[in-house]
Amino acid sequence: MGKTLFEKIWEKHLVKSIPDGPDVIYIDKHFIHEVTSPQAFSGIEKRGQQIFRPLKTVATADHNVPTINQHLPIVEELSRLQVQKLVDNCKKHQIELYGLGHPFQGIVHVIGPELGITQPGMTIVCGDSHTSTHGAFGSIAFGIGTSEVEMVFASQCILQNKPKVMRINVEGELNKGVVSKDIILYIISKISASGATGYFVEYAGSAIRSLSMEARMTICNMSIEMGARGGMIAPDETTFEYMKNRLFAPKEDAWDEKVEEWKKLYSDEDAVFDKEINIKAEEIEPMITYGTNPGLGITINANVPTVESISDEGERKNLIKALEYMGLTAGQSLKGMPVQNVFIGSCTNSRIEDLRLVASVIKGRKKNENVNVMIVPGSQQVAAQLSAEGLDVIFTDAGFKIRQAGCSACLGMNEDKVPAGEYCISTSNRNFEGRQGAGSRTLLASPLTAAAAAITGVVTDVRELLN
Amino acid sequence: MKPLKNIQSTFIPLTEENIDTDQIIPARFLKSTSREGFGKNLFRDWRYYHNDEAQPKAGFILNKPEYNGSILVAGKNFGCGSSREHAAWSLLDYGFNVVVSSFFADIFKNNALNNGVLPVQVSDKFLQKIFALENGSTLSVDLEKQTITIDATGEQEKFDINNYKKTCLLNGYDDIDYLLSIKQDIINFEKTLA
Numbered sequence: 125m126g127k128t129l130f131e132k133i134w135e136k137h138l139v140k141s142i143p144d145g146p147d148v149i150y151i152d153k154h155f156i157h158e159v160t161s162p163q164a165f166s167g168i169e170k171r172g173q174q175i176f177r178p179l180k181t182v183a184t185a186d187h188n189v190p191t192i193n194q195h196l197p198i199v200e201e202l203s204r205l206q207v208q209k210l211v212d213n214c215k216k217h218q219i220e221l222y223g224l225g226h227p228f229q230g231i232v233h234v235i236g237p238e239l240g241i242t243q244p245g246m247t248i249v250c251g252d253s254h255t256s257t258h259g260a261f262g263s264i265a266f267g268i269g270t271s272e273v274e275m276v277f278a279s280q281c282i283l284q285n286k287p288k289v290m291r292i293n294v295e296g297e298l299n300k301g302v303v304s305k306d307i308i309l310y311i312i313s314k315i316s317a318s319g320a321t322g323y324f325v326e327y328a329g330s331a332i333r334s335l336s337m338e339a340r341m342t343i344c345n346m347s348i349e350m351g352a353r354g355g356m357i358a359p360d361e362t363t364f365e366y367m368k369n370r371l372f373a374p375k376e377d378a379w380d381e382k383v384e385e386w387k388k389l390y391s392d393e394d395a396v397f398d399k400e401i402n403i404k405a406e407e408i409e410p411m412i413t414y415g416t417n418p419g420l421g422i423t424i425n426a427n428v429p430t431v432e433s434i435s436d437e438g439e440r441k442n443l444i445k446a447l448e449y450m451g452l453t454a455g456q457s458l459k460g461m462p463v464q465n466v467f468i469g470s471c472t473n474s475r476i477e478d479l480r481l482v483a484s485v486i487k488g489r490k491k492n493e494n495v496n497v498m499i500v501p502g503s504q505q506v507a508a509q510l511s512a513e514g515l516d517v518i519f520t521d522a523g524f525k526i527r528q529a530g531c532s533a534c535l536g537m538n539e540d541k542v543p544a545g546e547y548c549i550s551t552s553n554r555n556f557e558g559r560q561g562a563g564s565r566t567l568l569a570s571p572l573t574a575a576a577a578a579i580t581g582v583v584t585d586v587r588e589l590l591n
Numbered sequence: 592m593k594p595l596k597n598i599q600s601t602f603i604p605l606t607e608e609n610i611d612t613d614q615i616i617p618a619r620f621l622k623s624t625s626r627e628g629f630g631k632n633l634f635r636d637w638r639y640y641h642n643d644e645a646q647p648k649a650g651f652i653l654n655k656p657e658y659n660g661s662i663l664v665a666g667k668n669f670g671c672g673s674s675r676e677h678a679a680w681s682l683l684d685y686g687f688n689v690v691v692s693s694f695f696a697d698i699f700k701n702n703a704l705n706n707g708v709l710p711v712q713v714s715d716k717f718l719q720k721i722f723a724l725e726n727g728s729t730l731s732v733d734l735e736k737q738t739i740t741i742d743a744t745g746e747q748e749k750f751d752i753n754n755y756k757k758t759c760l761l762n763g764y765d766d767i768d769y770l771l772s773i774k775q776d777i778i779n780f781e782k783t784l785a
Contacts (some may be wrong), residue, residue, distance in 0.1 A: 139780045140773070145755025148773065150780060160675065162624035171767070176774075188622060202622035209624050253674040253698060267698055269676035271705035271766070279770035279777055285753070287697075317609055318668040321697060351671060353697055417609050417671070438608050438666065445607070535673075537618035556613040556672060558636050 126392025129358050130289050130324050133264045133389070137247045139281055146283040152246040154181040154276045155232045156219070158188055158210040159537070160251030164273035165213040175217045177280045182241060183214050183221040186231045187252075190539050191500055191527035194224050203538065230503020230529040233257035233471040237341065238505055240370025244359040244386040249276060254471045254553065256347040259356035260340035261363055262389045264324070266354040287353050288322055288398035291391070293329035296405035301587040303481060304339035305473060305551065305570035307331070308346040309411035309421045311403065317419035321351030323399065326391060331405035332357060337366040338477035345472045346553050349418040358390040410586055412458055413555050413568040415446035420555075422458070424573065424585045430455040449557050450565050451545070458567070458583045465548035466497045466578040467560070468571060469527075470534040473551035474502030476509045478571045483518045485575035485589055491523040492581030498540065499524045500532040524578070536561040549577040592707045594763035598689050599731040599742070601660035603652055604722050610665055611672035612699065616681045618673075629677055630684030662730055664691040664721050669710075670699025679706045689732050691739065693718045704756055705765060711739050717748045734760060 127135075139148040156164075161183070168175065175181070188203045198204035207224065214221035222228040228235055233254055236242040242258045248265035249255060251273045258265035268282065275282045294307060312319075325347050332340070340357050347355030364383055367373045374382045391397075409423040420443075422428065428447070431454045434440045447454055468474070468482055479501065491497050499519055501507040507529060510516050519526050533540040534552040536559055542548040544563025551574050555566035567583070576586035620632040638653055640646040647654045663682065669692040670678060679702040682690065690703065691711045703710045711732060713721075720741065721730065731740040734757060740747040752760075759765060770777075 136784075139777055142755045145753050148770070148777075150777070150784070159621050163626050163676075166625070167767075171771075173771070176777075187618075206622050206624055251674060251676075253672065267674040269674055269679070269698060269702035269705060271676060271702065275767055275770055278767050279774060280781075281770055281777055283766045283770070284701075317671060318694060318696070321668070321671075321694070348672075348698075351668070351696060417611070441606075442608055535613075535618045537621060554611075554613070554672060556611045558617055559613050562617070562619075562636055562642060 125396060126394040128289050128391040128395040128397060129262065129326055129356060129389055130264065133245055133247065134286060136245070142283070146285045148281050149247060149284050150281050151249050151276050152180065153241060153248045155236055155248070155250035155255070156181055156183045156273065157232050157250070157252065158185050158206050160270050161273055162206065162209045162213065163270045164251070164277055165217065167274040168277045171278070173278050175219070175277045178218045180280060181219050181276070182236070183210060183219050183223070184229055184232050184235055185210055185223050186529070187531045187535065188538050189224055189530040191530045191532045194528045200539065227504050230505065231471045231474060231531055233341070233345065234475060234502030234506065237261065237337070238370070238503060240367055240373035243367070243373070244363060244389050249282065253348040254345050256352070256354040257341050257345040257471055259344040259347070259354050260337060262356060262359035262386065264354060264356065267348060287324045289326065290320055290323040290352070290399040290401065291326045291328055291397045292401045292403065294327065294331040294403045294405055295329040296331055298331055298405050299409060301410055301572060301590055302408050303570045303572055304335055304342040306408055306411045308343045309413065309418070309568060310408045312346065312350045312419050313411065313421035314403070315350055315401065317349060317417040318351040319419070320347065323352050325352045325355040327355060327357050333360065336477055337362060338475040341475065342472055346418065349553060359386050410570060410573050412573060412583065414450060414452055414458060415443065416449055416555055416557050418553065418555060418568060420446060421568070424583070425459060427455055427457050428452055459585065461547070461583045462494065462581060463549050463567070463577050463583060464495060464546040465542050466495055466574050467533045467542070467548055467550040467552060468574050469498065469500030469502065469532050470552035471502065471531070472553045473571050474500060474506065476506050478551065479506070479510055479515055481571045482575040483515045485572055485586060486522045486579060487518050489522055489579050491578045494581050495578055497524045497578045498527060498533055500527045501529055503529045533560050535559060536564065542566070549574045549583070592763045592765050595688060595707050595709055595734060595760045597731070597733050598661060599729055600662045601727055602662035602664045602691070602721070602730050603658050603660055605652060605663065605665045606722055608666035609668045609671055612670055612675050612678040613672055615670070615678040616675065621675060621677050626680050628684065629681035630686070633681040633685045658726060661686055662689045662691060662732070663687045664718070667692060667694040667715070669695050671696040674698045674702070676702045676706070679703045679708050683708050691718070691721065691730070704760070707760060707763070709734065709760065711750045713739060713748050713750060720746065
């Protein structure tokens, strides 16, 4: 029987299996950031241990950094201390740090791929659930807790139960105005916020193959939002084209050898998945969420479900609670509803291609005067590219505030927050209660849909602006 | 990590489903560089109006003094979302040793086990039976036998945990102790990776 892509990589990294217990998996690359690493550093120090393989860990500061005036000391004391702790820890333990002020600094899941650190066939972990992003290159990549960060520090391994494997096939051609964010929001709305718990997901099919690497990263990024440990896409020419000549990608002969190796990374034709889901690309329209988990999404022209339409009692209660928090009514349309904030950024949608999509909608237009627009490039390199392409002029002409690289208003941790009670159309990944700041109300959508709302000031079907 | 064996306690029911780790501990409280002191911010925005300890939300169960115990019983898909281990730390620091639900998110489950908080997964039916109990009823969790019992009625369910993790919890060992003990195997394995 053939093997799945997941199994091929897992088996290659299996150090040993504990009888009636988890597997010991070797980790090729470990990313860390300021929020989930300090307790892991103090943990290994308390045990009197050294970091076993410091060269296999790379650090950046992203979650808890300001996105203006990054050259100045961080104003908020706890944040400043936490970021400084990362600097101290990396220095002490000889870990490469792309910290504030470094030209490679940025959101950890943006910089790994753009520097060529993320490569096919690798096992990659980080103390952040959106580590699944790196699976777009055909790697096993998943988020871990701080105890597991400490395990990697101590042994370059972690203990994991082998998950089941699911394949989601998206076949066909995408409609106009539909981008990869819509694909993943559509999938999650179909299978729910817990529909892939216990699984690792491989995305396949002609619609997935047609996507750029940036678009594939957006899809793998949100795998965790349906409960999956991770998502992955088999590498192909698109992958190799993206990676070639990246800073840490293999060079010359080593490159050719690696590409030959990477070409073997696919699920065999007779491989068996524990579950398969088939989706027609033509069914997908621009998506938006109305609730407080990413599974509560609808197509832009649909109405919020009515309470009566839901048979499961628990789900009905969830819907009522979510709508109360969101200040919405069951059965209503979202289209035309005023929004006060637009956030374009996060590890889901802050790469250069995402920003090009935004520019394509707003070029020659002005933002609505009632909307506060934050646009946050995912890394210093994305910001530099933005200027090189002249997109910064398009954004400032439209009245957008361009900020510096970081997680920004995705998670309500740093200075960037959405005020209580206000709506925000956000290209990020979570619409949980209070996610973007206490009392904030998040509507998740694609960069195109977010750009459209920035111009009109209301929830808009972007296709009306593209005509 | 403290060893964990048998727990008999009253419980606190939280019937909501899909409780994500942003609710358990909002991101703005993740700025600490230690593992201690997170309990006071557990379910922070469900507990207080305007983030103000002087304005508790009277209807929220953790604010009702008649509800207490070291077991939290929650609706399905508990712990979804962010990988923050702070969620497990805040539950433990608040005084919970066991969380019962009909479904747990994967990362949360690992984080809980790595901190000596036992996730007990029960059937939907059993969960509803627990929710229907009067306040003050007790539950007994026996890790060795892998059972959870409603003491008033004697109704019981078995729960899953692999033998490795069970041994760790019963003895207070953690995974890092284990990984350090097989370091030579890891070094040998590295030689096989080209």
